[in-house]
Amino acid sequence: MAELQSLDPSTSMFAQLNEETGPITLANTFFVPKERTEAFLALFRRQAEFMKAQPGFVSLQMHKGTADSRLLMNVAVWESTEALAKAFGNPEFQRMAAEFPDDIVSYPHIFERIDA
Template identity: 85%
Template sequence: MATLQSLDPHTPMFAQFTQKTGPIVLANTFFVPKERTESFLALFRRQAEFMKAQPGFVSLQMHKGTADSRLLMNIAVWESTEALATAFASPEFQHMVAQSPDDVMSYPHIFERIDV
């Protein structure tokens, strides 16, 4: 299973699920070893298809780092933290998450849009 790391040690991913807010953006950066990129993306596509069918899902887009980077970043929009947390906790999704290789690192964080 991929190793989950917090970008902000004061607000780990599961603590973020407790704040009832929305709409939200989930930015999840993955470090994927080069030899695992294609198999990781195949698994991610299955996960994405599942998430797209869940209540509260809005959109997602995967991005790849430039210059032969090993980083991939998923940007997903959800109606609320509650909708994301429910989808994330589902047994079907957790089964897919468990299939990620141990040497993949995941850095998820939930964001709200603000005015600037």
């Protein structure tokens, strides 16, 4: 399973999922070794198809770092943290998440839109 790290050490993903709010944006940055990129993307696409069918899902985009970066970033919009938490807790999603190799590092964080 991929290693989960926090972008903000003072705010765990668990704490974020427990806060009732929405709509939300999940930004999940992945460090993927070059030799694993194609396999990672194949598994991610399977996960994405599953997530797109879940209640509360709004949209999803995957981005790749430039200049031969090893970073990939998923940006997904959900109606609420509750909907995202239910999707994450689904046994089918958990099974797919366990398939990611241990040398993948994931940095998930939940954001709310604010007025600039």
